Amino acid sequence: MNRYLQGAAVAAILVGAAGAASAADWFPYPVESWDPPFDMASPRTSVEYVPLDKASKPWELCVSFPHMKDAYWLGVDYGVSEEAKRLGVKMQLVEAGGYTELQKQVSQIEDCVAAGADAVIIGAISFDGLNNLVSEIRKKDIPVIDVINGMSSPELSAKSLVSFGEMGAKAGQFLAEAHPAGSETVKVGWFPGPAGAGWVEAGNTGFIGAVDGSAVEVVETKYGDTGKEAQSKLVEDTLEAHPDLDYIVGTAVTAEAAVPILRDRGLTDQVKVLSYYFTPGVDQGIRRGQILAAPTDSTVIQGRIAVDQAVRILEGKDYMKHVGPALYVVSQDTIKDFDPSSTLAPDGFKPVFRVE
Template sequence: MHFRYPAVLATSAAALLALTACGSASTTESGGDTPASAAAGKSWAPAKVDIWADLAMDSERSKGEYTPLDKAEKPWNICVSVPHMKDAYWLGLNYGVAEQARESGVNMTMVEAGGYENLDKQTQQIEDCAQSADALVIGAISYDGLNKTVDRLAAAGKPVIDVVNGMSSDKVTAKSLVSFNDLADITAKWLIEDSKGEAVKVAWFPGPSGAGWAEAGEEGFKAALKDSKVEVVDTKWGDTGKDAQSRLIEDVLAAHPDIDYIIGTAVTAEAAGPILRDRSLSDKIRVAGYYFTPGTYTGIQRGTVQAAPSDSTALQGRIAIDQAIRALEKKEFMKHVGPELVMVTKDTLGDFDVATTLAPDGWSPTFTVKAGS
């Protein structure tokens, strides 16, 4: 270890865990250029991580490594709630939590709410799932909207792990997530460098309004561009379904045909390719996502997407399951941890370990894992 430990930190020794692929037909929407062995047969630990001193994103941060427990002491029941399974980003998270549950010897049940507009549905799903769950891992639709639910879970003694999206509740047990402010910040800095300091026009697509990660992305992106020559001519908020993002892109192109860049969610970057091609704009407008999916991977390979940073979605899911087990077993754990961010472009693609982020080809959404399976 090469860092100062925060107050709560994992100390148990653990073996390296091998990733294994399962499932049948792929549900990704992005084509077939992701390597079939993207995650198969690769060990994920120890993983390089950022470690926050406490739950707050602005708390002191240090660098370190994360290694999980070998096995859980008993087959705990862990419920995982996510906003939806409409894109490959959440498929990567699904892969991470399912495989870590399987390898750790615990039961996992996943529920998905069908979209960022369905906060009430997510709340009810969590309430129902919690009845039989020992711990919960929550990718929240809303930054503030689940706080009362988290209060009730905490009062009942059930650990709550905040994964990927972020919640404002101070009752969560631990966080397995990165800063979307940082993701947007490094994307904006790539944009400044890519535009060579020239005055350029950008359309920006941060994601769903009210989602904590999207609000953080908005803050980070705009702050990084403050003293640059980049002009954000339009900001379009919206759900991360491909149809929704496609409509937003079409609206922007109709209103601002002279833009130089489309920057936004990974789904925005995926959706932009065919639209720009159909309008013969592929050589004029450059595209970047501010997080990573198989679609951005394929886009970078093909040249339809120029850049996207990875937040190692699968690792976030794996770490969240391990945090939940540690909390249940009263073992020390990192209170707030997230994988190191990696900027991926065509020049760096060959060095990028896709196993940290993407589900392997052939992975189907897995909503139930039985201990011992």
């Protein structure tokens, strides 16, 4: 994994490169393609992703998200809705309301398919919990695309996602390089997200592996839903239990929630904040010096690619079966070179649930 972890100089180059594509003309975009697909340990090839110009007909796409409670999924919504418009296809988006709502997600997707969806794009609540549903949909010869979170089903048609193991590892490496073995021990509260979600388990493994052998001590690991209220409670509980804490590291919602809590408690100078993925709040926090850094997985691009994959499969055209944007870290040192159009919905963007 370490050979994919880049230093600040490489990150700065990639930040500049990613900013080259505008929202209207987002491609070609640097991605990695896994082969054999569906195994994050498979060898990867760096390629430039170029989508179709237009769909041959207005296919009906069903898109399912775990929730729309934070700006991360708003970015994915922006990606799928804009690409649906660009390609000239229809899109219906459903959101389950949170990571505890697996059965609601299953039911929503079943309804979507019954209503005549030609393809289904799923940001999964559970790594294993939708496999039976995927199998049933595939029996109807309907393509299923796994976007962002990851599913274990071997019957998926394609994946548009990155390694959240490497996202967690990049955050961990950032800390490990600042506090190498032999230096003074620092205490970290780690908030990987909702237990059982594929991306969370991968992120946890990556982060813990990256800090192993360094002077970083993880004194608390707190799992929980990525709602602001849930993460705020976890942060407050951890600060009460560990008054000598040095870092809060976790989801973007954790980082966003931690900033005002630390300010209110007078701990801003003592406890530093790091996220292992990117949102507008994280972007703002880095620019203001309140958050140290975060890797970005080019969320908007993942959504766009998933839509293009679905259309390519429906039209019998060549497609990459397992692909994700190249990862890079945005820090206080590189934020000035970062163009967020690959990662964040534009200011004022409102959720889009239907594209005609």
